[in-house]
Amino acid sequence: MKKGLEKLADFLRDRPLILASCALICAVLGAVLLYNQVLLNRTVQTKLASAEAETLPSIHWYDEQTTAPAATTQTPVQSIETEPAAAEYVVNTNSKKIHKADCRYAESLKPENRAEASETQIPDLLADGYTYCSVCCG
Numbered sequence: 001m002k003k004g005l006e007k008l009a010d011f012l013r014d015r016p017l018i019l020a021s022c023a024l025i026c027a028v029l030g031a032v033l034l035y036n037q038v039l040l041n042r043t044v045q046t047k048l049a050s051a052e053a054e055t056l057p058s059i060h061w062y063d064e065q066t067t068a069p070a071a072t073t074q075t076p077v078q079s080i081e082t083e084p085a086a087a088e089y090v091v092n093t094n095s096k097k098i099h100k101a102d103c104r105y106a107e108s109l110k111p112e113n114r115a116e117a118s119e120t121q122i123p124d125l126l127a128d129g130y131t132y133c134s135v136c137c138g
Ligand SMILES: [Zn+2]
Pocket: 098, 099, 100, 103, 104, 105, 106, 133, 134, 135, 136, 137
């Protein structure tokens, strides 16, 4: 191995032009690689900067998205809360009386004559011949 290196050294010593051109090529290649590295660094940095600029509004967008489902999850809760209020009336389909849900007559209704009604259904029920209970709605 040492002999081989010595042979190579002798070979290069005899041909300084080859050594010089090799050194020149190495220097040029090194410079080109360094320049490419600098260029790459710059492009990466600018890309990172632009990516940062792009991610900032998107983070803001996700924030809006995370608050938006919170708002939409509140809506079903509200609709669930309003649902008992929607059925705040109980009607006797046999006697065609409209009771409030907490009326003692509504509580004693037979299941086959009992129907729940919301306030929006009351006009239709009145048109259908239903009347208000005089005890709870009088
Ligand atoms: Zn009643």
